Amino acid sequence: AAKKDKVSKKLIKELAPCKAILEDLECHDDAWPFLLPVNTKQFPTYKKIIKCPMDLSTIKKRLQDMYYKSREEFCTDVRQIFNNCETFNEDDSPVGKAGHCMRQFFEARWNDLCTS
């Protein structure tokens, strides 16, 4: 039991900063395209083109459900949002530009975390 407690304490320590980063992403001016899963009725080709849909509300739920076993798993899901955005949207489209801006914001926050 002691070993397990050590692991879960480490995990809470690791994932607490991820929750803070997620909250900052959610309230960013350019977060609007990424707050909820892309509506595949509104974008019928999305499901065909994007194999791993991801959005901020899904990541929030996964954090709450203790789905992530490490900080890296959280980071991979966030990057999935921006990779999907680049695949589906033109760079100079409103959504494409928002994706590049949000990715830059995230990677800077992620670096702070990893160098803190």
Ligand SMILES: Cc1ncccc1N[C@@H](C)c1ccc2c(c1)OCCO2
């Ligand atoms: C991130 C993303 N990638 C591809 C397609 C959509 C989206 N986001 C949705 C919310 C979205 C983004 C932009 C919209 C929209 C919905 O509905 C209509 C007008 O513009």
